[in-house]
Amino acid sequence: MSTSLLAPCRTRLSFRIGQTVVRTYAAKNEAVGDPKKEIIRKTLYPNNIRSRPTPTGTWRPDVGRALQFAIPSVQAHNTIERAWLLHKRHIRKMREAELGRKFESMRTAMEELRRVDDRLYMEANKQEDPRARIGAERELAKQLKTTEIRTLEARIRGLFPRELRVPTDTPSHSGWNYEWKPFPRPL
């Protein structure tokens, strides 16, 4: 009987995989002593107890046991998965509903403004360029050097700051800069 290629869930995967030829020369060399001699010894007398996973993962006899510890019951796992997705769905729907309400209230407010004053409505509907300099920034820019102007323009309204750095595990080699002062911004 032929099986369809489209039904992989029908095949049962077993955790027991047959023993394969293990490339033991690729394993880590933990023995103390002259490494050259150890390598020669390992090549002449290779390890023939094939019970640990292969270095490249072609044979992993430990996976079955690990999976059994992680997911002792498939039914329980599916129930938990469904409950979690259900919970996420509730949260998502609540957020979407709240966003929808906010949008709706904004829209009715704008409708009201349009009804009341046309000019203010047009002003409120104007799209602003987040990179443009406004008011106090323009005054300040006249007195700054080119590099300082670049620093001023680095932060765009509504966007993450350009100086944002990914947190690292360890501090930098140059050390902590105690003399650092933030750039004076008028806004």
Added chain:
Amino acid sequence: MLALSRLRGPSTALLRRANATLQPSTPAPDIPPPPPAKAKPSPAPAAQEITSDASDSKTQGRRRRRTPIPPKRPGISLAKPREWNRPIGRGVIPAYDLALEVILRDSKYLTHEADALRSEVNALEDKVVELGGWGSERAKEVEAEMEKKREKLKIVEVQSQVNFPDVRWKVDNAMADMTNPVHRHLVEQKWRNDGDLDLLMERLHQMHVIPDVLPDLRPTIDVHVVAHTTIKERLASKKVHTTVEPGTFLLPDQALKKLGYLYLLNNSNQSDVPDEENQSFRTYLHWLKPNIPLSATTQRRIHLDGHTPYIPPHPQQGTSYHRYVLLLLPQPPLGDMTYPLNAEARAEPGVPTSKTLDIPPVEPVERADFDVRAFVQRWGLDTVPGGGAHMWREEWNQRVSKIYRNVLKEPEPRYGRPPKEDPYLEYKQKKRYI
């Protein structure tokens, strides 16, 4: 990944090496000296000596399994039902207990919503009755609104129970109750998602049944075909009947008689009858039965004779395999263009909601070149909204000759390629040496 099985030679306990170093961690036991060679061979009679030799000699003996085969659980089905139990105890996995709480809470909320919707639907029903009954002009808008509410009610009802582990377990273990809409939904999901429908469609398309017999087919009914087992299968499994996988080969012996089972057949035709005049192939109609009353809860065997008599498949000798297609076509609904949920709610057991079609029995002459497309178009049987299909294949064997002799009562045709023209025929008949 290729798994090579290592041949286990004689016991290698003495030769095991793990990270070989100069000083082994566990000193290897001394290898015992070989046993002394036997002085004289024993020429005693065979029977007695064999038994004594068996006990004395150091053979491996009968090799037995290291781990015994674990006993199989008794099968669960509707005939032998069992109750659901929690898969793990309370407190073993706290996430599981929390998950059950979440699911229960959600179910209560949805049940409440479903009850509210149901009362709204009932109110609309009364309104329809007030406005003049079903199908009347004034009640059309209300009916449309009620249809929408019923659709939502169906979804909410199903979702309120579909996450319960015991419901899912029941359906997974062949104990689905088809009167329960949640079970029906889960059974349909399994059919669609777990590969059965995919397999059927793959076979239908691969064997080109879909363009040859019908232009398009979207099954909504799971059709199972049951056939007699072959002798080999019967010996192996001790079963008389077997479910046919779509697209596989059957013997002509297996489809001799029609079994009137639950799995309903409306139209069985064969696509590859050779047609000598046109040098092509035609469709042969083997069997037809219209107006079969069918619902999700139909249990009894349905009488399938009485219309066009069943002629068993008889693939001709000399032809390649023949394809046999079984089509279950839904008949058009009474009144409306589609089957609305309102009609489903109002339906009574035993009263059909589809039109009864007066299809005349097909004559033997008409069977030979049966146009399925024309037939479907004439009677308004649309395959795109739904229906069911199945197919299998057969090849000629000795049984087909018997079918021709006993059932069809015709001389059996034998097809083959036309014989190759012999260019030297005339020359061969003349005298060569004068």
